[in-house]
Amino acid sequence: ELGVERRFVPESCPRAVRPGDFVRYHYLGAFPDGTRFDSSYDRGSTFNVFVGKGQLIAGMDQALVGMCVNERRFVKIPPKLAYGSEGVPGVIPPNAVLHFDVLLIDLWNSEDEVQVQTYFKPEKCPRTVQVSDFVRYHYNGTFLDGTLFDSSHNRMRTYDTYVGIGWLIPGMDQGLLGMCVGEKRIITIPPFLAYGEDGDGKEIPGQASLVFDVVLLDLHNPKDGIAIENQLVPESCERRSQAGDFLRYHYNGTLLDGTLFDSSYSRNRTYDTYVGKGYVIAGMDEGLLGVCTGEKRRIIIPPHLGYGEEGRGKIPGSAVLVFDIHVVDFHNPSDSVGITVHYKPSNCTVLSKKGDYLKYHYNASLLDGTLLDSTHSLGKTYNIVLGSGQVVLGMDMGLQDMCVGERRTVVIPPHLGYGEDGVEGEVPGSAVLVFDIELLELVSGLPEGYMFVWNGEVSPNLFEEIDQNHDGEVLLEEFSEYIQTQVDTGKGKLAPGFDFEKIVKNMFTNQDRDGNGKVTAEEFKLKDQEAKEEHDEL
Numbered sequence: 001e002l003g004v005e006r007r008f009v010p011e012s013c014p015r016a017v018r019p020g021d022f023v024r025y026h027y028l029g030a031f032p033d034g035t036r037f038d039s040s041y042d043r044g045s046t047f048n049v050f051v052g053k054g055q056l057i058a059g060m061d062q063a064l065v066g067m068c069v070n071e072r073r074f075v076k077i078p079p080k081l082a083y084g085s086e087g088v089p090g091v092i093p094p095n096a097v098l099h100f101d102v103l104l105i106d107l108w109n110s111e112d113e114v115q116v117q118t119y120f121k122p123e124k125c126p127r128t129v130q131v132s133d134f135v136r137y138h139y140n141g142t143f144l145d146g147t148l149f150d151s152s153h154n155r156m157r158t159y160d161t162y163v164g165i166g167w168l169i170p171g172m173d174q175g176l177l178g179m180c181v182g183e184k185r186i187i188t189i190p191p192f193l194a195y196g197e198d199g200d201g202k203e204i205p206g207q208a209s210l211v212f213d214v215v216l217l218d219l220h221n222p223k224d225g226i227a228i229e230n231q232l233v234p235e236s237c238e239r240r241s242q243a244g245d246f247l248r249y250h251y252n253g254t255l256l257d258g259t260l261f262d263s264s265y266s267r268n269r270t271y272d273t274y275v276g277k278g279y280v281i282a283g284m285d286e287g288l289l290g291v292c293t294g295e296k297r298r299i300i301i302p303p304h305l306g307y308g309e310e311g312r313g314k315i316p317g318s319a320v321l322v323f324d325i326h327v328v329d330f331h332n333p334s335d336s337v338g339i340t341v342h343y344k345p346s347n348c349t350v351l352s353k354k355g356d357y358l359k360y361h362y363n364a365s366l367l368d369g370t371l372l373d374s375t376h377s378l379g380k381t382y383n384i385v386l387g388s389g390q391v392v393l394g395m396d397m398g399l400q401d402m403c404v405g406e407r408r409t410v411v412i413p414p415h416l417g418y419g420e421d422g423v424e425g426e427v428p429g430s431a432v433l434v435f436d437i438e439l440l441e442l443v444s445g446l447p448e449g450y451m452f453v454w455n456g457e458v459s460p461n462l463f464e465e466i467d468q469n470h471d472g473e474v475l476l477e478e479f480s481e482y483i484q485t486q487v488d489t490g491k492g493k494l495a496p497g498f499d500f501e502k503i504v505k506n507m508f509t510n511q512d513r514d515g516n517g518k519v520t521a522e523e524f525k526l527k528d529q530e531a532k533e534e535h536d537e538l
Helices: 058-064 170-175 282-287 393-398 462-466 476-488 500-511
Strands: 003-008 022-030 036-039 047-050 072-077 098-108 115-120 134-143 148-151 159-162 184-189 210-220 227-232 246-255 260-263 271-274 296-301 321-331 338-343 357-366 371-374 382-385 407-412 433-443 452-454 492-494
Touching (some): 058 072, 058 098, 170 184, 282 296, 393 407, 393 433, 462 476
Antiparallel strands (some): 003 072, 022 036, 115 184, 134 159, 134 210, 184 210, 227 296, 246 260, 246 271, 296 321, 338 407, 357 371, 357 382, 357 433, 452 492
């Protein structure tokens, strides 16, 4: 009788051989005395055959039924179930009992379909693979017995392909449909949906079932546009970005599976760029339009609007990009200073103008609210001569036409502030500045071009009054002492906000025509006696 000894049975046996199945197995054939008469191992290929269809000796047809892949059986077949009284001339003698040591490698049926087993699926699955989608995935490819024949992990590069248009074997085309990014599944493919009778001519033999352990990393369609997910939109949004604006924003850049490839936060510096003008990838150019300062949004960019098939740096080819952005500020090069008056006293007749000496308090911040500086924390006012270049141009403009007690907010674009370079350690480059200002004191300045004016009539003997020792020459010490006396007695007024010694020296130098350190009567002239000159005169 037929003898079957199960020498090894795997723990997992999802399927056993039934009549009509196709099997691939290795075997050693020997006579009872141990003499070997045949071996598939010696030929370097499995024995491939249908079971229960008369393609095998009757004993082997029966012995294979019920076997699992990777199971090993020792089979004793009597002559009546083998080659009988005739044997096989030159190989099997008549009435020979045959011993077979069998190892089952593969098993399938012509009615099989692709089998899909999902063993991990993300909680969120906004989109699944459809026909004509382009996917990037990693895989380990094994035979049914677990032998590895290929792995994208070993090449450290994803497999990138279209699905459902014939770029893949039919079974993989089917097995990838419906997957989510991040999903892991095992796809088992019978040979007639894989490489068939001939195999691939390399690693995969003919009639081999294939098992692919797949993780989907990326998914898009060539027809995709960008996708925008609003995460935080400020309640107040007075202005939205338009093409031609200059933006400063932070971002985290990841692949669709969450792999981080870049971050402005790690550099502790915003990314600064024009939008809608081709300075950034097309998808980002589009995704940054219509944002508010302070807004957070997610921009998902397909590769044809990103870095394409070639990729860049840490970004692989054909990768979908996900940018989580936070808009810090934006402006347009055509912007001027923005002024919002919050409080103006009822008695507001004296307005600030160029040359006036101003004392004011301020809080300075960025457009996102980050505080930069505050005079309140210093406990003293900020004092300037308006229009003299002591502050940035935008502040000179923003302080015009204020009255004492007025409070206003002044928004200064970078080209009227600290420009592209900013102030190291204090003000970022290309930053919009916001100043909340309260004017506390105003000292009216002198007419433009004057550093000193008389409050009354000018003495007709002015030079003689200044020349105290009457030697016909005025030295700087005499000149300075005389001007100080006029200011102290209220007869004259210096331009407010400037250093006394510097003003007097400037006035003296203007009168010292020949530069010898002395002013003579011939050199000495009043402002209205001068031809029009570019420097300040007495």
